[in-house]
Amino acid sequence: MHNRSQGKGRELADVMERRKVDILCVQETRWKGSKARSIGAGFKLFYYGVDSKRNGVGVVLKEGFVRNVLEVKRVSDRVMSLKLEIEGVMLNVVSGYAPQVGCELEEKERFWSELDEVMESIPTGERVVIGADFNGHVGEGNTGDEEVMGKFGVKERNLEGQMVVDFAKRMDMAVVNTYFQKREEHRVTYKSGGRRTQVDYILCRRGNLKEISDCKVVVGESVARQHRMVVCRMTLLVCKTKRSKIEIEKKNQLVEAEKGGML
Numbered sequence: 001m002h003n004r005s006q007g008k009g010r011e012l013a014d015v016m017e018r019r020k021v022d023i024l025c026v027q028e029t030r031w032k033g034s035k036a037r038s039i040g041a042g043f044k045l046f047y048y049g050v051d052s053k054r055n056g057v058g059v060v061l062k063e064g065f066v067r068n069v070l071e072v073k074r075v076s077d078r079v080m081s082l083k084l085e086i087e088g089v090m091l092n093v094v095s096g097y098a099p100q101v102g103c104e105l106e107e108k109e110r111f112w113s114e115l116d117e118v119m120e121s122i123p124t125g126e127r128v129v130i131g132a133d134f135n136g137h138v139g140e141g142n143t144g145d146e147e148v149m150g151k152f153g154v155k156e157r158n159l160e161g162q163m164v165v166d167f168a169k170r171m172d173m174a175v176v177n178t179y180f181q182k183r184e185e186h187r188v189t190y191k192s193g194g195r196r197t198q199v200d201y202i203l204c205r206r207g208n209l210k211e212i213s214d215c216k217v218v219v220g221e222s223v224a225r226q227h228r229m230v231v232c233r234m235t236l237l238v239c240k241t242k243r244s245k246i247e248i249e250k251k252n253q254l255v256e257a258e259k260g261g262m263l
Contacts, residue, residue: 009040009045010039010040012060013039013040013041013060016041016062017042017043019218019229019231022061022062022064022065023059023060023061023062023065024059024060024229025058025059025093025094025095025130025131026059026060026095027056027057027096028055028056028133029049029056029058030049030054031047031049031052032049032050032052032056033047034047034048034049034074035047036066038063039060042062042064043062043063044061044063044066045058045060046058046059046060046061048074048077048080049077050076055077055097056077056097057077057080057095057096059080059081059082061082065084065086068084068086069082069084070083070084070085071083073121075117075118076114077097078096078114079094079095079096079097079111079115079118080094080095081094081118086238087236088238090125090126091126091127091129091236092129094128094129094130094131095130095131096111096115096130096133097133098132098133098136098160098163100135101160108160112163112167115130115167116171119171127204127205128203128204129202129203129232129234130173130201130202130203132200132203133199133227134161134163134200135160135199136158136159136161136162136164136199137153137154137155137156137157137160137197137198138157138164138175138178138201139154139157139158140153140154140155140156145165145169147206148165148168148169148206149165149168149174149175150175150180151178152178152179152180152182152187153198154184154187154196154197155198172205172206172207173205174203174209175201175202175203176201176202176204176209176215177189177198177201177202177215177230177232180215180216182216184196185217186219187216187217188217189217189227189230190226190227190228191226192226199227200227200228202215204234208234211236212232212234213234214232214233215230215231215232215233216231218230218231
C-alpha cells in the first residue's frame with residue numbers, strides 16, 4: 001500500500017470511528033485491483049479499480065461486520081456491492097460512481113444498466129442501500145415524484161438528476177437525503193469555488209424508509225477536497241418486534257489516493 005494512500009485510508013477510518021459510522025461507500029478511490037484490506041482503527045476496505053488514474057469504488061466496513069459478508073460483487077470500476085447477513089436480515093450495500101456531466105451518453109447508459117443489473121439480482125425481500133456519487137442534481141421540491149423523493153434537494157434538477165429519479169421509480173427506491181429537512185449547509189454534498197451542489201445520495205427501498213431515522217451531510221470533515229460525507233442512520237427491524245442493535249447504515253465519500261499509488 002502506497003504511503004499516501006495508506007494515510008488516506010487511515011484518515012477515513014478515523015472519521016468513521018469519530019462519527020460512529022459502521023458502513024461507508026466510497027467513490028473515486030483511484031486504487032487499482034480488487035482486494036480487501038485493513039485501513040486501521042478496526043475498519044476494512046473492499047475495493048475495485050481498473051486504472052489508478054480514474055474511477056474506482058469501494059465499501060468500508062467496521063471489522064465486526066466483516067464476518068457477516070456473504071458475497072462481494074465487483075461489477076466495474078463504477079459499481080460494486082456487498083451482501084451481509086445481520087441477525088437474519090440480508091443487507092445489500094451498493095457503491096456507485098456515475099460518469100460526470102461531460103461524459104459520453106454511452107458511458108452514462110452503461111453505468112445505469114450495470115446498476116439495474118445489480119438491483120435485479122437482489123431478491124425483493126432483502127434490504128438494499130445504495131451510496132453513490134451520481135454526479136447529478138435531483139433538485140428541490142418533488143412535484144410529480146412524491147413516491148420516490150422528498151422536497152429537500154438542492155436547486156434545480158438536471159438531466160443526470162432525472163436519471164437518478166427515473167432509476168428510483170424503476171426500482172421502487174427512495175432518495176433518502178431528500179426526506180430530511182436540513183439547513184442547506186447540511187444538504188450540500190459538493191463545494192468547489194462558488195459552486196454548492198448536491199451530487200452524493202443514499203437510496204433505499206421505499207418500503208424500508210421507515211427504518212431510517214436521519215440523513216445529513218457531515219460538515220467539517222475533510223476526507224476529500226470537495227465532496228462531503230453523507231451519513232444516514234438506519235435501524236434494521238429484525239423479526240417481528242425485536243430491534244437490531246446494529247444501528248447504522250451508511251453512505252458516501254470520495255477518497256483520493258495519489259495517482260499511480262496502488263494498494
